[in-house]
Amino acid sequence: MSNALTIAVVQTNLIWENPIKNRRLLNNKINTITSSIDLIILPEMFTSGFTMNASSIAETMDGETIAWLKEKAKEKQAVIIGSLVISENDNYYNRLVCVEPSGEITKYDKRHTFTLAGEHKVYTAGTEKVMFNYKGWKIHPLVCYDLRFPVWARNVENYDLLLYVANWPKPRINAWDALLKARAIENMAYCIGVNRIGLDGNNYEYPGHSAAYDVLGNRIDSIPADKEVIDIVVLEKGVINKYRDKLNFLNDRDNFNLKV
Template structure:
């Protein structure tokens, strides 16, 4: 088990519906990381931006971006996480991928499709909550709109890190800030949200506000609004145990089953 987990948050603009250009820019940003990190996190739909034009940008699980993620993970000896548009069984998915140096791929399909933008009309919603272990840490990966639904993120599994990738626009950024902090506090877990910056092809503006919060809801990063940057944060497993043992809030959780 590893006590310290170092995570590189990449808050970046995205090139609209151009997977090749996005892979190129993220490769440059990733190669600029000189520290040894355990996980690199990219935004939601990092190859395209939040597009409903799935046929134009969709790839398969044997496609170029999946191979790109696997190669980066192996060469950098780090896990790398982000979501992209995947075509599978005649459906499109907003799928989060975690590529690990061993070659293992963790998959999570976005459960809550964003009806305001018509995402539910294009993408098939996922049905499985995913918890995976990496370097002795239990991680729960989720995507953007999932943040608004605390029951889906509820820490029934005693996970250590709740991780959101997003394209969360400026008009509702206060909700993003508030809910990331709330998810950390209520689940007594580290919570990290990685959002994009810049304008997309539909002229929607994204201000970033990526953030990392500890189990008490204190912010532990220094990422600024609209900043295109890579920031490394360090998480301490011992802090989780200290405050869970001291406060015991998770022991008082209500028990119920979620129907999907």
């Protein structure tokens, strides 16, 4: 068990629908991390950008990107997290993977597909809420549009860290900022959101605004809004315990059964 968790937030541009070049780009960025890191977080669809052309860039769980993630996780002795397009059982998924140094993988299929962009017509929505444990931290990973739906993130499992990977566009970035902070406060957990920057192949602009919040909604990172950067954030388990014990807000949460 670790009382602290050190996280590298990778805020970056992505190359449109080009897994090979994106792996090369991200490999170079990850190689610049020289300090000891527990988690490395990449954006949503980090091999392609947010594309509906699933057939052209989809991979399998035995594909090149998963193999590369396993190699980098082992090399850096860190969990690497991000989503990519996966083909499985004749379906496409916007699948988040958490790849541990041991090679173990926790996977989460995006529950809330983005209907405004037609994502629901291309990708099959997930049905399972996922947690994974690493170094004594319970972590709940989610993807982009999931951020708008607080019931799906409701902290009934007493998790410590809520993560969102995203391609969240500039016109609605105020919602991203507000909701990330709200998710931290209402769940009394650390909340980190990692968004890309730059233009995609549809000429949509992404302004970054990656951020990390503590259990009271205080910003604890130093990430510039719209720059390519790797920012290191250190989370302290003692902060969670202190405020949960003192305030006991989670004890008053509503009980309900979630049906999907």
